[in-house]
Amino acid sequence: MNFNYAERMSNLKASEIREILKVTQRLEVISFAGGLPAPELFPIDEIKEVNRIVLEEDGESVLQYTTTEGYNPLREWCADRMNKRLGTNFEYDHILITHGSQQALDLSGKVFLNKGDIVLCESPTYLAAISAFKAYECNFIEVPTDDDGMIISELEDLLKTTENVKMIYVIPEFQNPTGRTWSIARRKAIAELASKYNVIVLEDNPYGELRFEGKTLPSIKSFDNSGQVLCMGTFSKIFCPGYRIGWIAGHKELIQKYILVKQCTDLQCNTIAQRDIAKYLELYDIDKHIEKIREVYRERCDLAFNTMEREFPKEVKFKKPQGGLFMWIELPNKINARDVLEKCLERNVAFVPGGSFFPNGGHENTFRINFSNMPNERIVEGIKCIGEVLKEYI
Amino acid sequence: MNFNYAERMSNLKASEIREILKVTQRLEVISFAGGLPAPELFPIDEIKEVNRIVLEEDGESVLQYTTTEGYNPLREWCADRMNKRLGTNFEYDHILITHGSQQALDLSGKVFLNKGDIVLCESPTYLAAISAFKAYECNFIEVPTDDDGMIISELEDLLKTTENVKMIYVIPEFQNPTGRTWSIARRKAIAELASKYNVIVLEDNPYGELRFEGKTLPSIKSFDNSGQVLCMGTFSKIFCPGYRIGWIAGHKELIQKYILVKQCTDLQCNTIAQRDIAKYLELYDIDKHIEKIREVYRERCDLAFNTMEREFPKEVKFKKPQGGLFMWIELPNKINARDVLEKCLERNVAFVPGGSFFPNGGHENTFRINFSNMPNERIVEGIKCIGEVLKEYI
Numbered sequence: 001m002n003f004n005y006a007e008r009m010s011n012l013k014a015s016e017i018r019e020i021l022k023v024t025q026r027l028e029v030i031s032f033a034g035g036l037p038a039p040e041l042f043p044i045d046e047i048k049e050v051n052r053i054v055l056e057e058d059g060e061s062v063l064q065y066t067t068t069e070g071y072n073p074l075r076e077w078c079a080d081r082m083n084k085r086l087g088t089n090f091e092y093d094h095i096l097i098t099h100g101s102q103q104a105l106d107l108s109g110k111v112f113l114n115k116g117d118i119v120l121c122e123s124p125t126y127l128a129a130i131s132a133f134k135a136y137e138c139n140f141i142e143v144p145t146d147d148d149g150m151i152i153s154e155l156e157d158l159l160k161t162t163e164n165v166k167m168i169y170v171i172p173e174f175q176n177p178t179g180r181t182w183s184i185a186r187r188k189a190i191a192e193l194a195s196k197y198n199v200i201v202l203e204d205n206p207y208g209e210l211r212f213e214g215k216t217l218p219s220i221k222s223f224d225n226s227g228q229v230l231c232m233g234t235f236s237k238i239f240c241p242g243y244r245i246g247w248i249a250g251h252k253e254l255i256q257k258y259i260l261v262k263q264c265t266d267l268q269c270n271t272i273a274q275r276d277i278a279k280y281l282e283l284y285d286i287d288k289h290i291e292k293i294r295e296v297y298r299e300r301c302d303l304a305f306n307t308m309e310r311e312f313p314k315e316v317k318f319k320k321p322q323g324g325l326f327m328w329i330e331l332p333n334k335i336n337a338r339d340v341l342e343k344c345l346e347r348n349v350a351f352v353p354g355g356s357f358f359p360n361g362g363h364e365n366t367f368r369i370n371f372s373n374m375p376n377e378r379i380v381e382g383i384k385c386i387g388e389v390l391k392e393y394i
Numbered sequence: 395m396n397f398n399y400a401e402r403m404s405n406l407k408a409s410e411i412r413e414i415l416k417v418t419q420r421l422e423v424i425s426f427a428g429g430l431p432a433p434e435l436f437p438i439d440e441i442k443e444v445n446r447i448v449l450e451e452d453g454e455s456v457l458q459y460t461t462t463e464g465y466n467p468l469r470e471w472c473a474d475r476m477n478k479r480l481g482t483n484f485e486y487d488h489i490l491i492t493h494g495s496q497q498a499l500d501l502s503g504k505v506f507l508n509k510g511d512i513v514l515c516e517s518p519t520y521l522a523a524i525s526a527f528k529a530y531e532c533n534f535i536e537v538p539t540d541d542d543g544m545i546i547s548e549l550e551d552l553l554k555t556t557e558n559v560k561m562i563y564v565i566p567e568f569q570n571p572t573g574r575t576w577s578i579a580r581r582k583a584i585a586e587l588a589s590k591y592n593v594i595v596l597e598d599n600p601y602g603e604l605r606f607e608g609k610t611l612p613s614i615k616s617f618d619n620s621g622q623v624l625c626m627g628t629f630s631k632i633f634c635p636g637y638r639i640g641w642i643a644g645h646k647e648l649i650q651k652y653i654l655v656k657q658c659t660d661l662q663c664n665t666i667a668q669r670d671i672a673k674y675l676e677l678y679d680i681d682k683h684i685e686k687i688r689e690v691y692r693e694r695c696d697l698a699f700n701t702m703e704r705e706f707p708k709e710v711k712f713k714k715p716q717g718g719l720f721m722w723i724e725l726p727n728k729i730n731a732r733d734v735l736e737k738c739l740e741r742n743v744a745f746v747p748g749g750s751f752f753p754n755g756g757h758e759n760t761f762r763i764n765f766s767n768m769p770n771e772r773i774v775e776g777i778k779c780i781g782e783v784l785k786e787y788i
Contacts, residue, residue: 002592003621003648004560006508006530012654018462036459044453051445059438063634065430068412099493103660110529114400115509131658135504136400166398198396227397240457242665254397260406264525266497270664271636 011134016356017127024350030382032304033350035176035237035325036373041293042240043284050279054272062275068263070097070247071274077281078233078247085208087222088231088249095249096258097269100241101206101234103262104248105132108167108202108230110261111254113138117166120158122150124357124366126176126204129169138166140359147319149182152189159197167200172220173208174324177357177368181217181322188223195226203231206246207324209238209290212298214322227251235277237325238290243273297325297372304371304379311387313394327369328354335393337367343389349382405528410750411521418744424776426698427744429570429719430767435687436634437678444673448666456669462657464491464641465668471675472627472641479602481616482625482643489643490652491663494635495600495628497656498642499526502561502596502624504655505648507532511560514552516544518751518760520570520598523563532560534753541713543576546583553591561594566614567602568718571751571762575611575716582617589620597625600640601718603632603684606692608716621645629671631719632684637667691719691766698765698773705781707788721763722748729787731761737783743776 017033024031054062069075072092079090098104105128113119113136121129123142130140141158143150149172159165168190172182194201203220221231227250234246248258262268280286304327305320312318317330331337337353344350354366371379411427418425448456463469466486473484492498499522507513507530515523517536524534535552537544543566553559562584566576588595597614615623621644628640642652656662674680698721699714706712711724725731731747738744748760765773 003594003645003651004506004592005651006504006506006511006560008508009505009651009655012658014654015657018657022461034459039454039458042454042457044449044457047453047457048446048449051449052442055438055442055445059441060433060436063436063438063441063636064433065428065630065635067416099660099664102658106659110400111403112398112400114402117400128658128661135655135658166400198398200397236459241459242457244660244662244664251397257397257399257403260408261403261529263409263412264406264496264522264529265500266493266638266660267522268638270493270638270667272667273664 008135008137011137012131015128015131017352020350020352023345029348029350030374030378031350032369032371032374032382033352034373035370037237037241038293038296038372041296043289046280046284047276050276050283054275054279062272064271066268066271068259068268070095070269071278074274074278077278078249082219082231082233082249085216086219088219090249094252094255095247096255096262097274098246098248098262099266099269100236100244101204101232101246102128102132104232104246105129106135107248107258107261107265109133109136109138110265111257112166112200117164118162120155120165120168121359122170122175124177124354124363125169125359126171127356129204130359142358142360147180149180149186150190152186152193155190156193159193159199165197165199167202168194169202169204170220171204173205174210174321174326176207177326177354178328179319179321179324179326184217187218187220191220191223191229194224194228199228201229203229205231206234206237210294210297210325211323212294212301227254230254238286238293239277239280243270243277245269245273245277300371300376300379303376304369304383307380307383311384313390315394316390325370325372327371329367329369331365331390332394333365336364338364340367340389340393343392344386347385347389349385351386402529402531405531406525409522409525411746414744414746417739423742423744424768424772424779425744426763426765426768426776427746428767429764431631431635432687432690432766435690437683440674440678441670444670444677445666448669448673456666458665460662460665462653462662464489464663465672468668468672471672472643476613476625476627476643479610480613482613484643488646488649489641490649490656491668492640492642492656493660493663494630494638495598495626495640496522496526498626498640499523500529501642501652501655501659503527503530503532504659505651506560506594511558512556514549514559514562515753516564516569518571518748518757519563519753520565521750523598524753536752536754541574543574543580544584546580546587549584550587553587553593559591559593561596562588563596563598564614565598567599568604568715568720570601571720571748572722573713573715573718573720578611581612581614585614585617585623588618588622593622595623597623599625600628600631604688604691604719605717606688606695621648624648632680632687633671633674637664637671639663639667639671694765694770694773697770698763698777701774701777705778707784709788710784719764719766721765723761723763725759725784726788727759730758732758734761734780734783734787737786738780741779741783743779745780
């Protein structure tokens with residue numbers, strides 16, 4: 001067939017994770033691959049109840065078209081939540097409800113990126129952000145990153161010397177894939193650079209509520225005086241991902257542009273989903289629910305970490321994250337994690353090789369472990385298995 | 395503030411319809427503006443029931459992430475439905491479930507359009523398709539169109555003489571905004587031109603199920619031998635729009651590209667929405683439900699048309715559509731429908747001026763009437779009011 005695609009299509013390839021996820025749908029597979037929440041924690045009965053109530057109370061509007069901006073009580077909740085936790089100062093009209101965080105990434109590309117523009121990102125960074133932005137034909141420069149976040153001097157050097165930097169994309173809490181958390185000093189510093197160099201910072205924060213230890217840190221946005229920082233949130237990890245409801249928050253002028261772009265992209269988010277979630281937040285205690293998730297993930301994280309310490313060869317490097325869903329593993333340079341994965345898949349254990357998280361390639365000696373989706377005994381069994389395969393290589 | 399947007403942003407402006415819809419949220423306004431279904435026909439009790447059942451039967455997967463392609467039983471239903479009604483030959487994997495039809499438009503832009511590419515469309519055409527494609531910085535050429543669809547000789551002349559035509563966008567059934575339906579001969583002819591000139595035809599069909607008279611016609615896709623025709627569908631007009639579930643169907647190679655692009659745009663559609671709708675289709679008789687909608691809209695269409703015949707000055711031209719949601723009105727050349735709208739809004743009656751439906755402007759003497767959303771007595775009252783305002787102008 002002779003189809004005539006847009007040029008951008010040559011930049012896009014299927015997400016490695018979603019391809020691996022197809023394998024992991026087999027029940028016998030122990031999967032550390034996806035970023036899937038633990039489904040046994042979904043508040044199924046409560047959701048049944050809120051859906052019944054919203055349909056009974058207001059079925060005709062709940063099933064109808066609604067505004068692009070999103071349901072106002074939900075926008076208000078998002079603003080309040082960020083203000084309370086993250087030191088921001090939002091009102092409901094600083095918020096656009098999006099079809100999951102992923103759509104906020106896509107809309108950000110649409111609002112800001114011309115072909116050939118530069119996106120600066122952590123090295124490594126979230127794989128699906130890379131593909132969202134790539135659709136707008138940008139290029140990436142990976143900013144050297146350590147345990148405290150991007151190295152600020154390196155970031156400033158890049159901002160000074162690089163043309164057409166449009167956006168800096170960061171995940172300062174329990175980063176995907178590394179699990180790292182930015183220091184307060186670095187958060188403050190990047191907000192200052194955003195203002196100085198007139199460049200957008202997109203602060204992604206899907207895991208921030210899932211902190212296992214220590215105190216919540218102020219967001220990058222809380223240090224923003226110029227309006228150049230936008231921040232994102234999602235119900236996928238604290239409620240459930242099936243609803244596809246997230247949000248983006250920022251300066252009103254920017255959010256107006258996002259609304260315009262969302263309007264021509266998909267008109268609006270699912271009305272029912274927005275109303276169900278708003279009703280849940282009204283009737284139930286989401287903090288209690290999140291505490292339950294946090295407990296379970298903390299235990300799984302500890303268990304995975306302790307098992308790795310016991311079972312992985314000592315040449316393998318990893319650290320325990322303060323929260324979130326992921327751990328990051330570095331193998332000796334000569335070992336390719338894709339080979340390790342192949343051997344593990346033969347034994348029904350899956351994870352994601354780290355190479356895909358580097359937009360400019362390399363780093364094939366790394367991989368990512370998700371610890372939220374498997375019960376305890378399978379975590380131990382799966383990590384042991386990876387350990388055995390690693391011992392064959394080292 | 396000094397924000398640095400992408401160039402495409404200068405092409406986008408807020409949809410006039412959605413701005414007018416904000417006005418029409420006031421209960422006293424008689425609105426012929428949106429394309430809103432009649433909410434009193436939504437199957438609220440049945441939806442409550444199917445949501446309860448899917449959460450009880452399979453809550454953990456219903457609330458979890460799922461595949462980008464969509465829920466297979468739902469994809470299968472879409473394929474079967476099109477095959478039965480429209481003479482196509484689809485299987486489930488020719489279908490991608492989308493976040494409403496609007497997302498299928500957006501993804502089409504992403505898959506096919508480079509900056510400066512040409513989209514051919516009916517004159518006039520669906521306003522939100524114009525804005526969806528404009529985000530990809532294409533240009534539009536309006537193809538002269540009569541009561542039977544695009545004039546084929548004019549279309550072929552354009553295909554012969556224009557470079558970079560990537561897509562022909564058409565709504566062959568009860569077109570938005572004109573209410574017109576393409577003849578079978580024209581459907582066949584455009585499919586042949588698509589093959590001859592190697593250009594994509596995007597066949598949008600949101601209203602096809604809402605036929606008030608005559609027989610269902612074969613789709614353009616049913617005449618397609620080259621794979622160049624893609625067709626779209628939606629649950630918004632036959633079920634309810636709040637779910638934001640639609641689909642696009644076509645050659646497997648094309649659908650693979652759409653899946654790739656949807657993956658980086660928003661990962662997947664709402665899992666719960668897909669499961670609710672699939673369960674409804676399994677447990678209830680959607681044909682019976684659609685028949686009910688059809689009856690009500692037929693009556694409202696007749697009523698609006700008859701009232702217009704009685705109340706509008708004889709210089710005003712309009713025709714009765716065979717189905718759908720819309721009627722198209724042409725005023726004498728010198729009259730600007732935006733002025734008429736202003737006067738009508740003062741009297742709490744709204745419609746959409748026709749100018750916005752022409753991507754290259756002009757035709758300010760036209761407007762669109764939606765007849766599906768208002769009860770009978772308000773239809774009569776509203777049309778009378780427009781008639782009175784028109785008499786002041788003519």
